Amino acid sequence: MKCTVCGSESCEILKSKGRLTKELLLKCNKCGNIFREVVEVEKPIEVRVVVSEYESSHKTSVKLYPDEFLEFEGVLDLDGRPAEITSIENKRSGRVMFAPVTEIDTIWANYIDTPARVGISVDFGGKILSRKVEVDREFEFTIGDIVKLGHVLFKIRGIKTQERKMRKGFAKAFVVKRIYGKPGDDLKRYKYDLTSKIIEVVTVPNVVEYDE
Numbered sequence: 001m002k003c004t005v006c007g008s009e010s011c012e013i014l015k016s017k018g019r020l021t022k023e024l025l026l027k028c029n030k031c032g033n034i035f036r037e038v039v040e041v042e043k044p045i046e047v048r049v050v051v052s053e054y055e056s057s058h059k060t061s062v063k064l065y066p067d068e069f070l071e072f073e074g075v076l077d078l079d080g081r082p083a084e085i086t087s088i089e090n091k092r093s094g095r096v097m098f099a100p101v102t103e104i105d106t107i108w109a110n111y112i113d114t115p116a117r118v119g120i121s122v123d124f125g126g127k128i129l130s131r132k133v134e135v136d137r138e139f140e141f142t143i144g145d146i147v148k149l150g151h152v153l154f155k156i157r158g159i160k161t162q163e164r165k166m167r168k169g170f171a172k173a174f175v176v177k178r179i180y181g182k183p184g185d186d187l188k189r190y191k192y193d194l195t196s197k198i199i200e201v202v203t204v205p206n207v208v209e210y211d212e
C-alpha cells in the first residue's frame, strides 16, 4: 500500500469491502491523499484429514487459512462436526505437536460428538461373555467397580486402553478399548448398570459368545 501521490507506505484504512479480494479506501498519513487499492486476500488451503469414528476411518479435508496454526488435541470443524486432532504429520513426514497450516501434510482426528464405544469381556471360567456398550466419553471406569450387564454382575479386573493394559486405577471411556471382568457369587450391589448401553454389533470376529 503506497500513496499514489507521495509514495509513503504509511496509510490508514478508511473503508474495506469484499471477501476474496478486498477493495480498500486509504488515506496517506503523510500527505493526506485519499486513494483506492484492491488487494488479494489469502485463500484458504485444503488440508488432508483422516478422521476416525469408532473402528473405521475415512479421508476428508478441511479448509484452513495459511496463517493459521494447528496443535495436537486442537478441535477442528469437519463439515459441521467437531473432531479432535490426534496427530499432525508435516511435509517432511514427521509427527509434530504443533505446525503452521502451510507445513501440514495430513491431520489425524477423531470425531468427538459421538459416545465412546467400549468392549466388555466377562470371563466365566473360559467362556467369555462379550458385549459392546456406548457410554458418555467422560464416563470413568475404575478397577474394582461392580457392574450390572443384563442378568450378570461382574467386577472390573482389567482395563485395556489405546496404550496399555491396566490392573489398577481408572480410565475415561474415550481411551478405553475393552473392560475385563469376572462374575462372582459374592457380588451383590452394583455401582452402575450398563444394560441399556449395550449396542448390537453385527460382526465380532474371534469372540466366543456366552449363552445365558
Ligand SMILES: [Zn+2]
Binding pocket: 003, 004, 005, 006, 007, 008, 028, 029, 030, 031, 032, 033
Ligand atoms: Zn501521500
